[in-house]
Amino acid sequence: MTIAITEPLKTVVTFAHPILMLLTLFLAIYAGYTGWQYRRIRSTEGEEKKILISKRYNLLHHNLGSIFLVLMVAGAIGGMAVTYSNNGKLFVGAHLIAGLGLVFLAAISTALAPLLQKGKDWARITHISVNVLLLGVFVWQTLTGFEIVQRILEQMSKAA
Template identity: 55%
Template structure:
């Protein structure tokens, strides 16, 4: 059975991954904000701590992180799939390699959650380091992704 997509569908599939990834970049920045608020809550005392606890930063950070993990992995696979569908191959270069690295970083970062819930400070510090590295790579990926989209638009 052969599943051949129309040229129009193939063309518009090129934009699903970039749009989703830009949304995930914004969501990642929000997750970082929540994580910083969670750290602030953890270090606060007295009335300030009681007030910060009401923000439920721990729950929101965990939920947003879970959404990011699932959508980032799915979008990385989807981006490679669309590239392969449209070109019959993957273009091995900095964008692909950094994207694969980001996928690994977010998986390792999420895998630290059980240790952080048990109070392991080494896991918390590693989680923060991985996520800020991920955020830096993500910002760079956004720039290189725009360059790829520009090449696609000039070919159309």
């Protein structure tokens, strides 16, 4: 079953996913930066440590991570919904598999938060490792997404 929507709305819906995911990638990079700043507090002393603590990177990192998880899940569901709505099927390929993997990695990373708050070093190392992997896969998925957007634009220009 496909849902019939008007052409102007279809265009907006089609490009909402790539725009949302590109913004989510930038959010992930910024969340990584805030996590790195928060981690610096452990190895810094004196006035610099006070300045880092006052910026509350811990809360910012936690909040950005929560927003990231919501956007990642919404983006995955939205992307699949738009693809299915436009084509009547999903295309199982690198982009879809990477997207589902990203949701899984984001869930693992977020699930480690209670252990991080308890100071478990293995959880911190795992959290950082998972997020580095997540960023790498996310960049790769963005590249495959650009290829899909280019194909959609070509189809739109041929139809016009």
